[in-house]
Amino acid sequence: MVTYWDTSALLALLFEEVHSARAKAANDQTDYFLAWRWIEVEARLGTGRRNANPIQLDFLYRWLINAEYANFPEDDYPVLIDLGLRHKLRAADAGHLHSLLQVRRLYPEIVFVCFDEALTAAAKTEGVTVWEG
Numbered sequence: 653m654v655t656y657w658d659t660s661a662l663l664a665l666l667f668e669e670v671h672s673a674r675a676k677a678a679n680d681q682t683d684y685f686l687a688w689r690w691i692e693v694e695a696r697l698g699t700g701r702r703n704a705n706p707i708q709l710d711f712l713y714r715w716l717i718n719a720e721y722a723n724f725p726e727d728d729y730p731v732l733i734d735l736g737l738r739h740k741l742r743a744a745d746a747g748h749l750h751s752l753l754q755v756r757r758l759y760p761e762i763v764f765v766c767f768d769e770a771l772t773a774a775a776k777t778e779g780v781t782v783w784e785g
Contacts, residue, residue, distance in 0.1 A: 653678075653681050653682050653683055653684075653763060654682070654683065654684045654686065654759045654761060654762045654763065655678060655682045655684070655685060655686065655762065655763050655764070655765050655783065656686045656687060656751075656752045656755055656756075656762050656763070656764050656765065657685060657686070657687045657691065657719070657765045657766075658687075658691070658745075658748050658764070658765065658766035658767075658768060658771060659691050659694040659695055659698060659744075659748075660766055660767040660768040660771075661675050661678065661765040661766050661767055661783075662675075662687075662691060662695050662712075662715065663695060663698050663699070663702075664767055665679055665711070665715070666699065666704060666708045666711060666712060667702055667704075667708070669767075671767040674767070674783065674785050675765065675767070677785045678763075678765045678783045678785055681785070682765075684720070684759075685715075685718060685719040685720065686719065686720050686721070686722060686755050686759070686762070687719050687720075687721060687722070687751075688721065688722055688723065688747055688748050688751035688752070689721045689722070689723045689751075690744060690747055690748070691716075691719075691721075691748075692716055694744060695712055695716070696712070699712060722751045722752075722754060722755045723751070724747075724750060724751060724754060728750065728754075731750065732746050732747060732750040733746070735749060735750050735753075735774075736749075739770070739773075739774035739777065740770070741770060741771060741774055742770075745768065745770065745771045745774075748766075748771060749771060749774055749775060749778065752764055752775065752780060753778060753780070756780065761781075762780075762781070763781050763782070763783050764780050764781065764782045764783060765782075765783040766782065766783070
């Protein structure tokens with residue numbers, strides 16, 4: 653399975669949360685991980701806020717090394733802003749969704765692994781398959 657990950661799902665792999673079992677199942681079933689480059693910034697700050705232990709940090713670094721990253725040029729900002737306004741998303745969530753929509757052109761079967769309600773709803777509205785596992 654080809655998956656695209658949001659930070660909410662990645663952090664659910666590291667910390668015991670309500671969605672951790674679903675995140676672990678998606679992780680175990682994924683053959684090819686994709687994410688927006690910004691996930692590293694969000695995840696590292698998230699682990700810092702939660703005082704991650706060395707085992708959690710090691711897992712994070714290994715996950716980040718194994719993922720493939722998408723990015724977008726500044727020329728995409730107007731489209732990203734329109735997307736964010738249309739779905740009333742925070743800036744980083746709009747970036748994740750915009751990046752995902754670009755990646756989906758190459759991988760139409762991609763599954764979005766995300767546990768943020770607003771971002772998940774926006775992705776579904778855009779026709780993206782969201783991990784339900």
